[in-house]
Amino acid sequence: MQIQIMKSKIHRVKITQAELHYVGSITIDEDLMDAANLIENEKVQIVNINNGERLETYVIKGERGSGKICLNGPSARRVAVGDMIIIFSYGIMDFEEAKKFKPTIIFPDDQNQLI
Template sequence: MILNLLKSKIHCATVTEANLQYMGSITIDEALMEAAHILPNERVQVVDNNNGARLETYVIPGPKNSGVICLNGAAARCVQPGDVVIIMAYAFMTEDEARSYVPTVVMVDGQNAVREVRQAEHHGQTH
């Protein structure tokens, strides 16, 4: 059996732009992508803490250390600059891999600079 689990996330980033005219995707500061082990064109889920919107899109790299978090295309209608979002990447893994895998969590400051990189805590018990 193959399971789809959280691989990594960028926690509580601030949206800097929403560009309706750009053709799809989310632009993420390349430094944040590297810290979260997210690759260009990787599928991510974006959750807006301000309005509850949840969407999926793919990632394009933004200038390194720019702090850019820009929702492009139709996704721009779901967020506003200044909104706080969680960006999550998932991976397929076997059950054995899933039992020992610990996701990476990238904590950012108010300017979307990496403040801390940590491993997520396991919730619940493993058997």
Template sequence: MLRPFLRAKIHRAQVTRSELHYVGSITVDAELLAAADMLPLEEVEVYNITRGTRFSTYCIPGKPGSGEIGINGAAAHLAHVGDLVIICAYCFLDREELPHHRARVVLVDEGNRVGQVLLKTPFDEPA
């Protein structure tokens, strides 16, 4: 049986742009996408820490090193400039794949740049 597991996460990024009249998606600094191993057009879930909202969309790469986190299209109603968000991608795994699974967690600094990359497993001890 396949079950959904966290594959990648960009943690506590700050929204730098929110543009309602744009063809949907979330624009993410290409360096953050690379650190998280997220690909352009990959589906992601976005959790807004500031407002408590959440939505699904897909990634498009922003200028490398820009720190850009842009909320585009209808999702702009759910996240505004200055909001803190978590961006997650998931994968489906069966039990046999779990010992080899490592989720990438990218902690960002105040400028939306890579601060630290953690590798998490389903077997990690609780924090």
């Protein structure tokens, strides 16, 4: 049996930008992507702590060290600059393998920088 399990989590980062007139996606500082084991174009779930919104999109690389977290396209309407979000990614794996799997979870500071 295959199950879906949390692979990565960026816990509590601040939205720094929202760009409505863009194709779509979430731009994430490449340092945060590396630390959370995320890759460009990976599907992610976004949970907005401020308003409870949940959405799915894909990752694009942001400037390394910038702290940038930008929702692009229509999903920009579901956040405000300064909102706190959690970013999740999931993987599919064998049930027994999933029992032993440990996700990558990072807790950036209030400037979206690695601690």
